Amino acid sequence: MSQIYDRRILRTKKLLREAFTRLLQTKPLEKISVKELCDLAGINRSTFYLHYQDLRDLYTRLEEDLYTTFEEKLERFMKEEGKWYESLLSDSQPNKLSIFLETYHFIAENSDLATLALNTHDDRNIVMRIYKKGKESFLEEFIGKVSPQGLSKLSYYFEYIASGSVGILASWVQGGMKETPEEMHAITQEFILRTPLPRLE
Template identity: 30%
Template sequence: MAEGKTDRRVRRTKALLLQGLMQLMETKDIKDISVKELADLADINRGTFYLHYNDVYDMLAQIEDELFVEFHGIIDRTLDPASHAPRTTLFEVFSFLERHKEVARVMMGPHGDLSFVNRLKDLVQTRLDNILAARRAVEHGCYLESFAVSGCIGVIDTWLAQPAPPSPETMADLCGTILERGLGVS
């Protein structure tokens, strides 16, 4: 019974810290955020912070790693070179982003983490390369992949910035149409 309370308190503490970190990263780079400032904003003791993280960089890395575990699962489950349906993958990606909208928006924002965006790009580009290679050899495929991945990241960035963005279904259809016409990956 006590273990359930501990888990709930840990989840609550981490949620408060995440909320505080995202709030601070709206206006500051990670290098300019102190543990004291974050702990004060989350209304916790600095010692409590250090029970979970070594520093703000460790916290950011753990947050990113947790997101990437889920994102990898989506990509592994939906992005199969043999039977790729881009709208399914896109719907899952936009649903994932909708669930983690605030974190994704901050991470991709002006004070966000460029390594986070690059990890997203690298993962998707590698998988897209496998799909195109399985379908047929594409002349200048690396440019098409780069264009598609950067374009999708740009669309995601714009979508995250909207106060009332279209649904994941709408975005999957839009991006799916663009990819199918431009890359022939339908």
């Protein structure tokens, strides 16, 4: 009996998630009403309030779930790949920046939530959270290995590369993700590898 109940909850949340992300593609969160969402999802308002306090609560939980899933995926990738960041700074490795391929695949697999990742621009936005975490992880690997001047250059280098990469990702999503993750990885890699690496003292 509990399994049937659990499946119903999962189905209800799935319907709400799909309807919510569809609405977010056409209007900001502040313009969406609970009634509008429930009508589109085909559920009662009372059912919505069994699971969420309001639309902001739904938004926050979906965003947190997406961030946590992506964070876990990246952590697994980093453990499997070892010192992944070295491929960014090396001139000898032919298959660079595979971390971007992982990112494109993740977004493609969660395309209905891609609007959540690109919907806002404040510090709580999932893209900014991943951006900041990535920068911290990247720079931590070089503390004590390069001079303070070199570390400063790497910080600017990360900002430059990451900002451009987020822009490419956003354009891909907003354009309907017509290219495959592999094609986008190749495009991103081509652009980034044209950028001269900083000279580290």
